[in-house]
Amino acid sequence: MVRLALEPTTDPHAYDDVVRSLPITSALQGWAYGEARRVLGFEPARYLVRRDGRAVGALQLLRRPLAPGLSYLYAPRGPALEDINLLADVASAIKRVARPTDVKVLIEPPLARPAHLIPDALGPWRRAQAEQPEHTIVTSLVPSEDELFANLHSMVRRNVRTAQKYGVTAGRDEDFEAFWDVFTATNERAKLGAFPRAYYETMLREGAAHGGEAYLVLARHEGRALAGGFFLAMGGATNYLFGGSIKDDRATPDGSERKDVKAPTAFYWHAMLDAKRRGYTSFDFWGIPRTLSGDKHSFGVYKMKENFGGEKVWFPGYDLALSPLASALTRVQRWRKDQNNFRKRGTTQDVL
Template identity: 70%
Template sequence: MRIELQEITDAHAYDAVVAALPITSALQGWGYGEARRVLGQTPQRYLLRKAGRTVGALQLLRKPLVAGLTTLYAPRGPALETLDDLPLVADALKRVGGVNVKIEPPVPVDASDVIPEALGPFTRAEAEQPEHTILVDTTRTEAELLADLHSMARRNVKAYAKNGVTVGRDDDFEAFWEIFTATNERAKLGAFPRAYYETMLREGGRYGGEAYLILARHEGRALAGGFYLALGGTTNYLYGGSIRDDRPGENGEPRKDVKAPTAFYWGSILDAKAHGYRALDLWGIPRVLDESKHSFGVFKMKENFGGRKVWFPGYQLALSPLAGALTRAQRLRKDLNNYRKRGTTKDVL
């Protein structure tokens, strides 16, 4: 038996399949692919058909290299009924061309478990999305979610409301952009062009999913916020951060910490629950803890809100004899970019 790749051009029909599959991700949604066009990548969408049935969906991003060569990437994909079909997917991918293909099956592996070195013919490789993350089960009651918080986070949840901080969905992209760019500059992180995020915000909710912003404000000023992409049962916190309130306080003194980041994270959890999502992916914690790095503080903040630490490992399949050289060249380029931005070849996470 084999799987056939059936190309699809109906965005709503495609997203309906992606949303309904048990193994799935919003990054396999149509809107995410449209945003990647801004980066020069070409999305190709397929239904995976076996014995006359649709058993999965696949969004491949075709990335140009040199001399007409391309590489393929399935962000947090493919979407499937079962991982048992991956060997059949591999056979189908051999017919689409390209030097290699990287996949990130959206099946979380507990952080304490051993990561398989292979899934059928796919071999372990470095994922493009953050491999380590925290998943919050938002099917629990609000009381259960609150009880799962670190004691300090619970205290801060009470404090932010007393301090007059409000949090919720917000249409103010400029406020989000100020927070996001300030955070990136502070932590020496990279970012895509602004048009990429604007496109994802516009396209991510057009065909069946959702793309939205959540901001925490104090006296009107947005101090923490994030960008979310959702499809199916999970919503994902992809980008965001926080800033200090630089407005003068009473008598010109610095303002006190009103716990806006706590408001943002807790508000995000409650928002995901209110909108019927079964899980919130907090999207990215470090592989190796290093207290000197910005990512350590981000990890500690996310850890305070409970949840399950998991991996989403990456795998690759060679489609050409050039695949090995390409993988080494991509790692070298990443090391050089890291060194230019932060003075180290180590990855952020």
């Protein structure tokens, strides 16, 4: 077994340089995401993963207290690695830096896989439920713009043209208040819940400070933002983390109902074009339901994302027990999540 060393670092630029350069990586392993999670009570620790003095990975571990004297470690969409086969020795390296209070560690290797290629174990790591959406749709931005357009569902192509006809504009936008209005209205309508506003503001501020990007895309009609999203990007990929859409309820001069100008379609399409033009090669739509059912409230969101021509993939989670209490901790975490879901939406099922 190759022995790896975890070298702590407090240099955000040096750390993000490594995260950005690795072939198996994610913006959620970037410095900015850890700073945003600090707002929620997590304590981020960043390490360069070294073998014979050379950086072969980067690891952002978020530590969260669960009870007096107990905590767990979490690597969101991580670790970032040169080779997925290094995971076994990463486990040993984490054990050497873990605190006695750390009960378990959860990782989410950022290597997209088709459903039939999800192993139950990766060395000492055992399959577990990830915190981030495991199921998602990823679209390659390598084809030309004409090829991307041709790969859209016919209805999406029609809606893109309809939005253009009605004068919908979409692109990067610095109006956080407009995004926040769309986002919060969507969460209230769908009973999704949200983190405190400071979480998103921190990620937006920090995301562009050390080598990655955090940005907003809004689709507007007659000046009003009707759809939009929050993106976190690093390396070759951009990730659509949060967003939504609202109905245009402004009065018309003659009192008639406003036409559907297809702002959500314009948002997605122009977000893809923006990412491609800025050199990104992968667009992660970030989350579709685990079980496809016509009565699942997020099914419409899934169909919208599917129609943009991407590939359905999984980003599975894996955990490693650091204490005999790990199994009990996992059950408590699941119970808390079920209770939170039931309180917000009247069901213990996860949204995605």
